[in-house]
Amino acid sequence: MINFLLYAKNIDLTARFYDALGVGIVREKHGNGPEHFSFSEGAIVAEIYPETSGQEFVSFLIRIEIQHSVQSVLSALLDVDLDYSYVCGSTISSERYNKQRLKDPDGRIIDIVQYKY
Numbered sequence: 001m002i003n004f005l006l007y008a009k010n011i012d013l014t015a016r017f018y019d020a021l022g023v024g025i026v027r028e029k030h031g032n033g034p035e036h037f038s039f040s041e042g043a044i045v046a047e048i049y050p051e052t053s054g055q056e057f058v059s060f061l062i063r064i065e066i067q068h069s070v071q072s073v074l075s076a077l078l079d080v081d082l083d084y085s086y087v088c089g090s091t092i093s094s095e096r097y098n099k100q101r102l103k104d105p106d107g108r109i110i111d112i113v114q115y116k117y
Helices: 011-020 070-079
Strands: 002-008 026-028 036-041 044-050 061-065 087-093 097-103 109-115
Touching: 002 011, 011 036, 011 044, 011 070, 070 087, 070 097, 070 109
Parallel strands: 002 044, 061 109
Antiparallel strands: 026 036, 036 044, 087 097, 097 109
């Protein structure tokens, strides 16, 4: 299993953001640990934990392949009271895919990709 940990200033807002992208967010708590959120696909699990003071963020690109249209993802952001401030530029269309770059509430770059199989 591969586990990604995302530390967020506002875990509820960040969870709503990723849930709008269609990844299926689940609220969790393990023992005495903090309440957090997770989503998984196969052997990959991503968990969203609250940021602790003094913690440094590590920036990296997250790519999520979607089966539905990029426009439906943008609409989903609005449906959960998020806005287009998370959208970076226009949708890029090529022969192989449609791609939209977003930034999550903590500034991590997310590429949403719909392949044209």
